[in-house]
Amino acid sequence: MELIATVRFKRAMDRALAAVAYTERMKALVDHLIRSGLQARHPLLEPRSTICRATLLVLTANRGLCGGYNSSVLRLAYAHLEQLRQTAADVRLEVSGKRGIAAFRFRKLPLHERFTHFEDKPTFAEVDVLATRYLNEYLSGQIDRLDIVYTKFESASRQYAAVETLLPIEPLEGHLEPNNHRAVEYEFLPSAQSILEEVLPASFKVRLFKCFLDAAVSEQIARRVAMKSATENAEKMIVMLSMAYNRARQGQITSELLEILSGAEAMSK
Amino acid sequence: MRCVIVTPESTVRDAEADFVAVTLFDGELGIAPNHTPLIGRLGYGELRVRLADALERYYVEGGLLEVVGNVVSVLTERAVPAAQIDEAVARQQLLAVQERRALTPEQLTLRDKVSAQSRAQLRVARRAKAQQP
Numbered sequence: 001m002e003l004i005a006t007v008r009f010k011r012a013m014d015r016a017l018a019a020v021a022y023t024e025r026m027k028a029l030v031d032h033l034i035r036s037g038l039q040a041r042h043p044l045l046e047p048r049s050t051i052c053r054a055t056l057l058v059l060t061a062n063r064g065l066c067g068g069y070n071s072s073v074l075r076l077a078y079a080h081l082e083q084l085r086q087t088a089a090d091v092r093l094e095v096s097g098k099r100g101i102a103a104f105r106f107r108k109l110p111l112h113e114r115f116t117h118f119e120d121k122p123t124f125a126e127v128d129v130l131a132t133r134y135l136n137e138y139l140s141g142q143i144d145r146l147d148i149v150y151t152k153f154e155s156a157s158r159q160y161a162a163v164e165t166l167l168p169i170e171p172l173e174g175h176l177e178p179n180n181h182r183a184v185e186y187e188f189l190p191s192a193q194s195i196l197e198e199v200l201p202a203s204f205k206v207r208l209f210k211c212f213l214d215a216a217v218s219e220q221i222a223r224r225v226a227m228k229s230a231t232e233n234a235e236k237m238i239v240m241l242s243m244a245y246n247r248a249r250q251g252q253i254t255s256e257l258l259e260i261l262s263g264a265e266a267m268s269k
Numbered sequence: 270m271r272c273v274i275v276t277p278e279s280t281v282r283d284a285e286a287d288f289v290a291v292t293l294f295d296g297e298l299g300i301a302p303n304h305t306p307l308i309g310r311l312g313y314g315e316l317r318v319r320l321a322d323a324l325e326r327y328y329v330e331g332g333l334l335e336v337v338g339n340v341v342s343v344l345t346e347r348a349v350p351a352a353q354i355d356e357a358v359a360r361q362q363l364l365a366v367q368e369r370r371a372l373t374p375e376q377l378t379l380r381d382k383v384s385a386q387s388r389a390q391l392r393v394a395r396r397a398k399a400q401q402p
Contacts, residue, residue: 015278022275025342029308029335124277124346136375184337189293189309198310198333202344209277 001065002227008120009220015121016153016213023210026203033195036186044135044200047168048144054088055112055134055143056081059150059215060100062116069151069222070099076161077149081109084147092143096212120220122212124205131205138167150211151218159218164211169204270302272318274327274343281327281348288319289341291334292389300341307336311345313389315396324400326351328393330386351397354390363387 058077060070077100084091094113095101101114118126137143146167153159188195272286289300292314300307311334316327332345363384371380 018279019277021280022277022344025273025275025335025344029333029342029344032335032337033308128346184306186337187305187307189298189307190295194310195308195333198331202332202346205346206277 002224002231005220005224005227009217009224012120012213012217012220013156016210016217019206019210019213023206026199026206030199030203032184032186033192033199036184036192042196042200043139044167044169044204051088051144053090053092053143054084054145054147055092055094055137056084057146057148058093058095058097058100059118059148059211060095060097060103061219062098062119064099065226066219066223067226069219070097070103072161073149073151074100074103076163078107080147080149080163088145118212118216120216122209122216124209127209127212128205131201131208134167134208135201135204143167148208148211150215151222153214153217153221156221159214159221166204166207166211169200270300270339270341272341272343274316274329274345274348276345276348282318282325284320286318286320286341290315290317291343292316292329293334300336302339304336304339304341306338307334309334309336311343313386315351315389315393316343316348326393326397326400328354328390330389351393354394354397356391356394359387359390359394363391 056077058073060073064070081091081093092112093104093109094115095104095111096115096118098116101111101116104111115130134143134146138146145165147163147165149161149163151159152162270286270289271284272289273283274281275283287302291298291300291309292312294310294312297314298309311329311332313330314328316329318325318327328347328349328351329343329345330347332343335342335344366380366383366387369380371377
């Protein structure tokens with residue numbers, strides 16, 4: 001199990017790294033857009049004054065045996081759900097992963113959508129379907145806010161459950177470094193506004209995709225750690241048990257020998 | 270000049286180029302070295318990269334183009350080498366979407382989008398085939 005998890009982890013990690021190239025370039029492009037003095041105005045950027053309908057997406061695993069991975073996500077999800085309910089009248093729950101679905105069913109919380117097809121390699125096409133639906137729902141006013149609870153992957157030794165607001169998209173501030181070279185004059189084809197219309201949905205989609213990838217990588221790491229400690233524990237137990245067994249066997253042999261000896265002694269008398 | 274094509278799933282190409290031709294949302298654009306900085310919106314269509322005598326063709330499905338400092342970055346959701354396009358699948362997709370009834374404006378836009386994508390795929394595949402000896 002540990003070996004399987006290790007192989008899967010490596011594969012998931014490669015996919016996550018491949019996505020980094022895209023996100024980095026997207027970030028740089030947004031940075032350049034802002035540097036060139038673009039007035040960012042778009043419905044996806046503007047928070048709604050009243051939030052009536054919110055959606056909470058929770059990413060859990062399909063399978064167990066991965067330590068505290070699922071429970072830490074779920075713990076955060078319950079807390080965040082309570083918090084959302086205080087501000088929004090209608091909170092919709094969408095859960096990915098059998099473990100999460102079972103946990104919410106146990107708590108008798110109604111689920112609006114459930115997904116079990118995101119395994120350890122979520123593809124962009126699969127996430128795209130979901131992302132497009134959210135974008136349409138947000139733009140048509142069916143939802144006012146989209147939050148996600150997932151396990152964020154920071155490094156191979158650190159992952160933690162996190163909540164993020166995906167919609168509305170946070171204002172494109174970026175991290176402008178003032179000392180950097182002066183702004184480059186860009187030519188926009190067709191116009192800056194039109195570019196923004198393309199950038200925003202794309203950056204939302206890739207962010208959602210990254211959440212899924214992070215969750216997949218973290219799951220494999222959690223499983224590997226859990227399985228590693230299980231293997232070590234089993235090894236320790238084998239040592240202890242075989243020692244106990246040997247001692248018991250030796251004890252039995254000794255007592256049998258004593259019986260035979262004492263029997264022989266009695267006969268000879 | 271460098272030409273980089275990235276999708277969320279992988280880096281399709283990251284190598285030198287002498288000349289790049291991309292399909293923008295309203296027509297084709299050629300980029301030679303030392304092009305002025307540019308950010309553009311891509312359409313569905315062909316992307317050609319020339320390096321020395323070799324010509325590479327890709328099918329690119331929307332996204333963004335950035336040209337700065339002699340680096341051409343193409344950010345797209347899908348980029349496939351023209352030789353790997355499955356014409357049968359594209360044709361099937363086109364037929365299916367044309368037969369489906371579209372009643373609401375959203376369905377209409379979706380239908381237009383999908384048919385434009387599959388038509389572009391067929392076009393790119395055909396052109397790639399025609400060029401082959």
